Amino acid sequence: MNLAAPPAPVGLLAGSGRFPILFAEKARQLGIPVVCVGITDEAPAELVGLVDRFHWAGLARLGRMIRCFKREGVKEIVMAGKIHKVKMNSPYRLWRYLPDWRAFRTWFFSRRRDNKDDTILLSVIDEFAKDGMSFASALDFCPELLVKIGLLTRRAPSSKEEADIAFGWELAKQMGRLDVGQSVAVREKAVLAVEAIEGTDQAILRAGQLCPRGGVVVVKVAKPQQDMRFDVPTIGCTTIESMKKAGARVLAVEADKTIIIDQAETVALADRYGITIVARAA
Numbered sequence: 001m002n003l004a005a006p007p008a009p010v011g012l013l014a015g016s017g018r019f020p021i022l023f024a025e026k027a028r029q030l031g032i033p034v035v036c037v038g039i040t041d042e043a044p045a046e047l048v049g050l051v052d053r054f055h056w057a058g059l060a061r062l063g064r065m066i067r068c069f070k071r072e073g074v075k076e077i078v079m080a081g082k083i084h085k086v087k088m089n090s091p092y093r094l095w096r097y098l099p100d101w102r103a104f105r106t107w108f109f110s111r112r113r114d115n116k117d118d119t120i121l122l123s124v125i126d127e128f129a130k131d132g133m134s135f136a137s138a139l140d141f142c143p144e145l146l147v148k149i150g151l152l153t154r155r156a157p158s159s160k161e162e163a164d165i166a167f168g169w170e171l172a173k174q175m176g177r178l179d180v181g182q183s184v185a186v187r188e189k190a191v192l193a194v195e196a197i198e199g200t201d202q203a204i205l206r207a208g209q210l211c212p213r214g215g216v217v218v219v220k221v222a223k224p225q226q227d228m229r230f231d232v233p234t235i236g237c238t239t240i241e242s243m244k245k246a247g248a249r250v251l252a253v254e255a256d257k258t259i260i261i262d263q264a265e266t267v268a269l270a271d272r273y274g275i276t277i278v279a280r281a282a
Helices: 018-032 043-050 061-070 085-091 093-097 101-110 117-128 159-177 200-210 237-246 263-273
Strands: 009-016 035-041 053-057 076-080 134-136 183-187 192-193 216-221 249-252 276-280
Touching: 009 018, 018 035, 018 043, 018 076, 035 043, 035 061, 043 061, 053 061, 061 101, 061 117, 101 117, 117 134, 159 183, 159 192, 159 216, 159 249, 159 276, 183 200, 192 200, 200 216, 200 237, 200 249, 216 237, 237 263, 263 276
Parallel strands: 009 035, 009 076, 035 053, 076 134, 216 249, 249 276
Antiparallel strands: 183 192, 183 216
């Protein structure tokens, strides 16, 4: 009797937040075994009970990550979750993160021309490829996390807010083209904050400090050259909480290229605070 071979395990390289949890839950529903390498001090501990095999690895322990996946027979890997890049600029970072030889060699000898997000992540992907492993998009498994076009909340943008969305959209696309960040905060067609290494939430809070009268419009879009395998724009309840603290009124995102975590809860929270969420086409 011929028995169907069990499905090959998928690797999950996990950072912080809910995205890796949602991926692991979806893979379990689909009957796909998951081998997870969680980044120390980033990945949620909850993942341990949601995957078939789990390993911790430090942020700069690239060699360990590769060995863990390779030992488990993983050929295809997805990335999910945020890495707080500001940690990479901490004092004595080499001593704090103790890079292994593979990470050291990649960073100083094999890496591409700069330290932009895409540059670093593509260099990591190149290093895994040397051991026969490739990366796919986590969204191939859970496409329902991508927001669809339309008004998500009860409140629609005003005509002035529409003008700020259009103004901010072009700016955000230009910042994405330069691989600086994905978000901008504006008011009355004036730029208040541009996201860089600090991340969207901190950029929103900074905009609130610079514009205490409120009425801030936040625009978050995909890069024109967006690689859907990593660093896909993501919003959720924490984004809405940051907007509430900053006095922001509108969040405009790019449809079909933005992840919305726990959409029902995120939209309900925005409605409670009187914040608009709208998804627009590119």
